[in-house]
Amino acid sequence: MEIQDFRSLLNLFEGVHMGSNRDRLLWGLNEHVGFTVKSVKDKLEEIGYSRSDFAFMWNEWVPKKVSILAWHVGLERLPTLVELAKGNVNFGSDLCPFCGDHAETVEHLFVSCSLGQDVSQILSMWCGLPSVYAFSVRDFLIYTGRRVSVGRKQRFFMQFV
Incomplete structure (x- = not known):
């Protein structure tokens, strides 16, 4: 059974070629730059998520x-x-x-x-x-x-x- 599982695993990797380039993480929203907060904000606005219009006013003399x-x-x-x-x-x-x-x-x-x-x-x-x-x-x-x-x-x- 284990030999059959191993052969199935090898079959999954058929056709996969490993390059000599260094591995890197890619951010799906912006593959060229990588992860940025701006890309997340842009995507959220694109799908209709709106930021809260609440702006809190901080007060210095309040603890x-x-x-x-x-x-x-x-x-x-x-x-x-x-x-x-x-x-x-x-x-x-x-x-x-x-x-x-x-x-x-x-x-x-x-x-x-x-x-x-x-x-x-x-x-x-x-x-x-x-x-x-x-x-x-x-x-x-x-x-x-x-x-x-x-x-x-x-x-x-x-x-x-």
Whole structure:
């Protein structure tokens, strides 16, 4: 049996000629240049994949970990119960642990959850800022990103957010 398998393998290589050139990797999208990020971007645009129009505004006086959290929120890349369930990490229910009314998504936690809205209202009042009414997480981040001239309490609010 093994001899027959070996002969079958040799038959597969019939007609294959090995050159003396050095082996090299070829990138299917651009064989002459090799792999480039630009070739991937061009291919993604060609097949209709569009980049996100979300541009996060970094803030120097907010702690880095808060900025990174806000950036992940804007990209909707937080490990919410819904996202975890997509990766087969189940906790039984994907309902929001704070209100129990809706599935726990980034949008729900930061915009439509009653607890999140109450916390935002209280902080806004304490800081002397107008109430934040956002229809999406990005609306909220855009609003907070436009607050340029702020006092100590307003900075606290932005750091909290």
